[in-house]
Amino acid sequence: MRKKRVMVVGPTQCGKTSLVRLLEQDGKPVRRTPDMIYGKVTMDCPGSYVENADSYKHLIAASQDASHVLLLVDQSRPIDIYSPRFAQAFTKPVVGVITKTDLKPENRESCLRQLKLMGVDGPIFPISVKTGEGINELKDYLFGSAVDK
Ligand SMILES: Nc1nc2c(ncn2[C@@H]2O[C@H](COP(=O)(O)OP(=O)(O)OP(=O)(O)O)[C@@H](O)[C@H]2O)c(=O)[nH]1
Ligand SMILES: [Mg+2]
Numbered sequence: 001m002r003k004k005r006v007m008v009v010g011p012t013q014c015g016k017t018s019l020v021r022l023l024e025q026d027g028k029p030v031r032r033t034p035d036m037i038y039g040k041v042t043m044d045c046p047g048s049y050v051e052n053a054d055s056y057k058h059l060i061a062a063s064q065d066a067s068h069v070l071l072l073v074d075q076s077r078p079i080d081i082y083s084p085r086f087a088q089a090f091t092k093p094v095v096g097v098i099t100k101t102d103l104k105p106e107n108r109e110s111c112l113r114q115l116k117l118m119g120v121d122g123p124i125f126p127i128s129v130k131t132g133e134g135i136n137e138l139k140d141y142l143f144g145s146a147v148d149k
Pocket of ligand 2: 018
């Protein structure tokens with residue numbers, strides 16, 4: 001059986017690659033992703049896939065190789081981009097992630113509302129790669145507590 005990866009999904013510039021770097025712990029520089037990037041433990045999806053409903057089928061197909069699907073919402077710019085109940089299209093466990101929690105705390109409620117509208121009924125992790133908030137909690141959830149931090 002192929003190894004399953006954590007699939008990281010979210011709009012352009014929401015913080016996907018920044019999160020992937022922390023999950024991979026490989027120290028590679030952040031770069032724009034024109035297409036899916038397969039890391040050792042992650043799949044970094046292009047933002048355009050969630051910005052265009054015609055691409056949802058690619059996300060759903062790619063999620064067959066996923067252990068979890070992380071759906072990211074950017075607290076600094078909580079644009080309403082996902083279709084209602086989008087999360088329910090996946091057969092893998094879906095995890096809501098609110099990114100950039102060091103910015104615009106006043107947007108937290110609208111991010112939570114958005115995740116509920118998307119049909120995320122699994123856990124929700126507020127994270128910041130700047131302050132480190134929520135990163136260890138997310139890693140524990142995804143990989144268990146044995147992982148290096
Ligand atoms: N303040 C703050 N900025 C962040 C955080 N996470 C990411 N950023 C910034 O947000 C910008 C986009 O981050 P990326 O990780 O490249 O986002 P992405 O979703 O991979 O972007 P695309 O691949 O272009 O769709 C960068 O300037 C990051 O430094 C965070 O937790 N806090
Ligand atoms: Mg990226």
